[in-house]
Amino acid sequence: MTNDGRNGGKPTAPPAGRERAAAAMSKAAATWLGTLSREQLLFALYESPLDPAAEAERLRWYYTPTHHGGLAIREQTAYQQSLAMQLVATGLSEAGYATVATVMGLENILDQVEGWRVDWGRERGRDPGLYWLRIFGRPGDPVWAWRFGGHHISLNNLIVADRVVSTTPCFIGADPAKTPLLGGSLHPLGGIEDQARHLARTLSAPQLRQALLHPSAVSDIVSGNRPRVRHGDTMMHMQDLWRGSFTDPALARLVDDIDRRAEEGSGYTEEDHARVAITVPPRGVSARDLDEEQRQGLRRLLSLYTGRAPEDLAKDHGAHYASDSVLDEVHFSWVGSLEAGQPHYYRLHGPSVLIEYDNTQRHANHAHSVWRDPASDFGLDVLAEHRARTAH
Template sequence: MPHEDNGPVPAATAAGREKAASAMAEAATTWLGSLTEDQLTLAAHGSPLDPDAEAERLRWFYTPTDHGGLAVRDQTPRQQSLAMRLVATGLSPGAFATVATVMGLENVLDQLEGWHRNWGRQRGRDPGLYWLRLFGRPGDPVWGWRFGGHHISLNNLIVAGRLVSTTPCFIGADPATTELLGGTLRPLEGAEDVARQLARTLGARQLSQGLLHPSAVSDIVSGNRPRVRHGDTMMHMQDLWRGTFADPALDRLVDDIDRRAEAGSGYTEADHARVAITIPPKGISARDLDEEQRHLLRRLLATYTGRAPRDLADGYDTHYAEQASLDEVHFGWAGSTAAGEPHYYRVQGPGILIEYDNTQRHANHAHSVWRDLTADFGLDVLAEHRARTVHD
């Protein structure tokens, strides 16, 4: 029997997943049709059913490394527009605006760093260095696509004409807060402020359950692992790149960034073990929250699940509106609850893992990720598809 559910998304959203997959297939086909043969060799990869192609699909990054695929800067303006049209099919309107903003922040970051960071390429902070790659072809029984660059990683899998996975979904921001004329720009404002508001409402007894650590870990704990497992601790900067640098100076730079981040957090191996990913999760259960706090938790969940196409996001909202579903979700906080201070939080339950970290660059450099501990990359549905194919 075909798999109807993807994590906590109810089967009632099957029509929505078909609608999203159809829009993706149309946009992907149009983009592919605009490319030259040379571009296609970078843009079109093998099927997820091919082991080598699948190994590449499961490699994802959020650092300014080569994410694999065809870079935006290596496309004509028309091709760029078609590429971004495909990206938009995998996101809600608000999420697409956030992703586009994060890409543009590379210009601001370039200025903040004095225009001199290189990362082994002509321009170290480059809004054109976001890569799009397809795995398989639109219309295949199994195909997917990935879009990523610095602080962005979007991963989607389509099986039997349905969008079955939109995670891992990473969005970061550096700077997290930017001065504008007459205001400020904060791409991850909702994800940070709602969580802080929830943390501040916790009473002493609740905080004893919800506090993961008095100080914040220096990055998300799950890192860019293809699968998250019980006991995983924070990955260090050196492990978050595609291979090593040809220039030893860049290796030393990464070492230095990691060393300063660790010194800032003050974490030892014991501290990292304390905030490790665990199953069952750490933190305070929603069943131990009052109604106002539960409302804030639902709002917080929606700032992540709301990244998905509208019909899928609505399915998550419906799911977490149910008392029994929300009761299984845990919230954990580390660090200060004062605005502008380093902090980290985690939201975890069956089928969902959310992490947010804002510690680097004097707590003005944020990382956020939405994952599914059981179904990242659609691996559960893909396994069922393989089993049915073999049986048939």
């Protein structure tokens, strides 16, 4: 769904749109790099994705509070931080950028929620300055990429021949998912939760039997941080979601304890995990079995994820799913309770889209959401075509 659209019925953005987005990214990336010291560049700038070692690093992505690789925001001057965030903004819509910036700020709230005690082996465990930016190759090269990530954020972009060809995996989480404000509440992912629940509640009894994979919620997204999603994948456990293993026994025990409590909360066994595994063909109710109002609700939910992308690309995705034949291939599934405030998980899955959302941990006040393209995450298919063309 996020590649250049040359095969498999994938969406094709007007070239001007993808080129415009790439030009904005290239300008912002070059400006940021131009302010960095030699020492900072050692962390910020990596080899091109065409280099095998650099490509292996590019495919490592995380949403836990682990080291994501690159130059951390807190290791930059105020001016450099502004330039870094300007680059981040080129990879997102206005609403997408506001959501990402809000999630970064949630680290201050989470620190208080946890009693200021969690450190994750670093000076401050919940640190809004610990978001890392890394560029692979030089902006303007035939192939280059950039990545921004930290706790509950992972943005991955690939540019080939001056066109943005991939913006997934795109992960945004929120902990707490909902927190009180004076006169209201802060709920960064509330819209994508409410829209999905509304769609699920419109399902008839036969439709819901197709859509409901399990009455109890799985404790995390199922695809985890795998670089590729495959048939039969089951939920990854907490211990596997970090950059390496902990040398501190206390931190290792903490991760084990978090995973144990999450599994006890869900009550899942291996058989239960198999029931909600990612499969091809997808599980759930097909869009072709939905009525017109439900189909429009599904399109709206899709747009709340694809709308994270820069506006030109988001418009293209919207046009793609306006096609009835394309929408027919998307399946919607639900796991857990339909009641607001109760643990739940949902999934949208089709040939070129995998969307997952869970709000289960911390008494259903800790949400994860991810938008992926099983056929073209990280632009791997486009990159393979580029290698094949340039090898001859």
